[in-house]
Amino acid sequence: MWKSAHEHVLKLTVYEPGKPVEELARDLGLREEEIIKLASNENPLGPSPKALEAMRRTLERSHFYPDGGGYELRGAIAERLGFGFARENIVLGNGSNEIIEFIGHAFFRPGDEVVVARHSFAVYKLMAQLFGADTVEVPDPGFTADLEAMFAAINSKTRVLFLANPNNPTGTLVGQEAIDRFMARVPAHVLVVFDEAYYEFLDEGVAPDVLKYVGEGRNVVVMRTFSKIMGLANLRIGYGVTTPELAAVLQRTRQPFNANGIAQAGALAGLLDEEHMRKTRELTHEGREYLEREFAAMGLEYVPSVANFVLVNVGDGNALFQSMLRKGIILRAMASYGLPEWIRISVGTMDQNRRCIEEMKALAKDGKLPA
Ligand SMILES: Cc1ncc(COP(=O)(O)O)c(C=O)c1O
Known part of the structure; x- marks a missing residue:
């Protein structure tokens, strides 16, 4: 068998x-x-102490299924992002890893190409493999993703391009200017995924603004996680920010209760724990x-x-x-x-x-x- x-x-x-x-x-x-x-x-x-406290309270309600729609948490994330984002822009994942899997379910077909930087987060390639898509690894001189070269790697088979920013395992960042130049030219058939798992560690004024592209209705998913700065890796909870149309597609690919209620409660409190x-x-x-x-x-x-x-x-x-x-x-x-x-x-x-x-x-x- x-x-x-x-x-x-x-x-x-x-x-x-x-x-x-x-x-x-x-x-x-x-x-x-x-x-x-x-x-x-x-x-x-x-973990954030505030998250721990909220989770302890929620443990008492372990016999109930969670709010699979993540109403409160998605609303709170949207509100914190500002710029007119709403719950409809947010998709919760069992870790931000699961958002990558949703993208695979929704978009990867055998023979599709997925463009990544040579030394970027391993899960992009694994998910591409899982759905039979091919990964195109683009050289990253000095361990920084080269968006010009990644743009040149795009062809009619390219389905998704992943940019971890800051990148894991190199810890390097691609700046606003390079991103803007790339976004001005990237063709409409390519979904661009900015993975911002380490976004909150950046110094003020350094973080590129990629949410603006979601606001403009571009084919962009921005991923963030509660695993890193909020110390909630064990809970497995992260999210994607994208257009309401793309979010609705990704929502269809998830299991009904993918983000558990204890994780949602912890994330909600952690989000506010400045x-x-x-x-x-x-x-x-x-x-x-x-x-x-x-x-x-x-x-x-x-x-x-x-x-x-x-x-x-x-x-x-x-x-x-x-x-x-x-x-x-x-x-x-x-x-x-x-x-x-x-x-x-x-x-x-x-x-x-x-x-x-x-x-x-x-x-x-x-x-x-x-x-
Ligand atoms: C770049 C990057 N993206 C995503 C993840 C996945 O994080 P999680 O699934 O815990 O949200 C990690 C974890 O190490 C990461 O380094």
């Missing part, structure tokens, strides 16, 4: 997540509290500067980041990943992104960042790092 599954499903690459803390604790016989995970760009401060977001942003800036400074001092090449992680060249990413695991520190090796020399380190608390750097320095001393 299994052999009769769709060919493209049988060939599907399996997504490699960050190693869970529980798994390493089992492997090494450690207590979970002794382990540091800097592998999945999570929030080291934990204090938690501010603290997270400050901690991220401090930690990122520290990590980058230490990498420079160790003579390691890194990609200057605007997000909550840094990509750093350590010679053999997998070897460092394994050595650090033995010290109870989980990082993310990058071989699956075609970057075997590199490792991605999420910004943690300052204590976690310091422990990580100390262990790296100890390895460098033992000649296990190129520095």
Whole structure:
């Protein structure tokens, strides 16, 4: 029976997540509290306290199905976005990952092409594969997406173009001017998806405005998530902002209760928790500067980041990943992104960042790092 599954499903690459803390604790016989995970760009401060409180209240209502339409949360997101956005512009996903899947359900056909930057978020390609579409990976010199080259890769078969901005795993940003130049020329048969999972980490005045293109009725989806700055990755909730017409199409592809009620309640409270977001942003800036400074001092090449992680060249990413695991520190090796020399380190608390750097320095001393 299994052999009769769709060919493209049988060939599907399996997504490699960050190693869970529980798994390493089992492997090494450690207590979970002794382990540091800097592998999945999570929030080291934990969930927004306001979100936690709201979720505790909602737990009491676990016997009810959630509001599958996400009335309140979609309304609150639209209101916060401003610029006349309404509930009809918003689609909730079981993580923003699910929005990518909705796009696949709605638009990908075998033989379609999906344009991405060479080192961008892995899930775009996986979703394209799942629906039998082909991924066109465009070189990204200096680890920054090259929208001119991505535009040149568009042809009559191109269905969707994904731009993660800031990008994961490189932490780089494409600016307003390049986006505007691209949007002025992109043909109408291409859906442009701006994935802004790390948007809230950007300094003021730096974030490009792409919501204006949704407002203008262009074929654009902007994705955001509650997993990162709001610290709610475990809940699996994110959203897409798009035109009411495209939103209505994406809504048809989802399961009736895709975003659970506890997640919706947490997200609603987290959305309004400015204090938690501010603290997270400050901690991220401090930690990122520290990590980058230490990498420079160790003579390691890194990609200057605007997000909550840094990509750093350590010679053999997998070897460092394994050595650090033995010290109870989980990082993310990058071989699956075609970057075997590199490792991605999420910004943690300052204590976690310091422990990580100390262990790296100890390895460098033992000649296990190129520095
Ligand atoms: C660029 C990017 N997009 C989307 C996601 C998915 O986030 P989630 O499904 O947790 O909302 C991630 C997660 O790491 C990401 O890095």
